[in-house]
Amino acid sequence: LISQKVNNSLHNLKLKSLHTLLLHRFDDFLCKDLVDNLFKIKKNRIIKNIGVSVYTVEEAIEVLKDERFTIIQIPFNYLDNQWNNEEFKNLIKKRNDVEIHIRSIFLQGILVNDFKYWPEISGFDFKPIYNNITNLCNKYNLTKLELVVGYIKSVKWIDSVLFGVDNIEQ
Numbered sequence: 469l470i471s472q473k474v475n476n477s478l479h480n481l482k483l484k485s486l487h488t489l490l491l492h493r494f495d496d497f498l499c500k501d502l503v504d505n506l507f508k509i510k511k512n513r514i515i516k517n518i519g520v521s522v523y524t525v526e527e528a529i530e531v532l533k534d535e536r537f538t539i540i541q542i543p544f545n546y547l548d549n550q551w552n553n554e555e556f557k558n559l560i561k562k563r564n565d566v567e568i569h570i571r572s573i574f575l576q577g578i579l580v581n582d583f584k585y586w587p588e589i590s591g592f593d594f595k596p597i598y599n600n601i602t603n604l605c606n607k608y609n610l611t612k613l614e615l616v617v618g619y620i621k622s623v624k625w626i627d628s629v630l631f632g633v634d635n636i637e638q
Contacts, residue, residue: 470505474514488517488539494527496520497537507536519567525550532559532566543572544626546579546619547597560625567627573620580612 478484489506491497497520506518519539520531528551531537544551560568574580578587583598605615620629 470502471509474509478514485513486515488519489515490539490541491518491520494520494522494531497522497527497531497534503536517567519569521571525553525556529553529556529559532556532563535563535565538565539567539569541569541571541630544570544620544623545573545575546601546616547575557625568625569628569630570620570626571630571632573616573629573631579616 474486474489478486491502496502506515509515510518517538519537519541520527521541522528522531523543528540528542531540542551560566578585579601583595586594586598601612601615604610605612608615610618620626
C-alpha cells in the first residue's frame, strides 16, 4: 500500500525519485510497519532521505536516536526554549548526517505583529514579552522581522527554514 502511494506521488509529480519523504507526525514514526516499508523503498533508491516532523524536543530526541532518519522538522522561534536541551544538542553534534529544518519562526505571525494581535490567555500577561521584543528592536534599530530572522540565523544547527503563507500577498 505505501509503495503504491509513493509510486502515485512520483507519477503525479513526474519524478523518478523523491529527494525527501517527510512523515507528517511523530505517531507515523512510531508505526513500525510503515517505517520498515519506507526503508525498503529507500533501498531501491526511490527515496533519498526520510524524515519526521515533530513538535517536542522529546520526540526529536527519539528520532535522532534512529540513525536511518536524516531529516527532522521542528517548530522553533524566538520564544521557544525547549531546544536548549543538552541531550538534543549532543545528538545533533553526533548526527552530522541529519538536517534540521524549522518551521513556525513567526509563531503564526504573532512575533512580528502589534500587540493587539497577540492572544489573550487568562492568567498570562504577554506584555512583558512583547515589550522585550520591542525594546530590542529599538535598541538595535531592527524591525521585528529582522530580529526574529536574525535570531534564527544565529543558531548554527539549523539547516533550513520553512515559511508558510496564507495568500499571495504574504
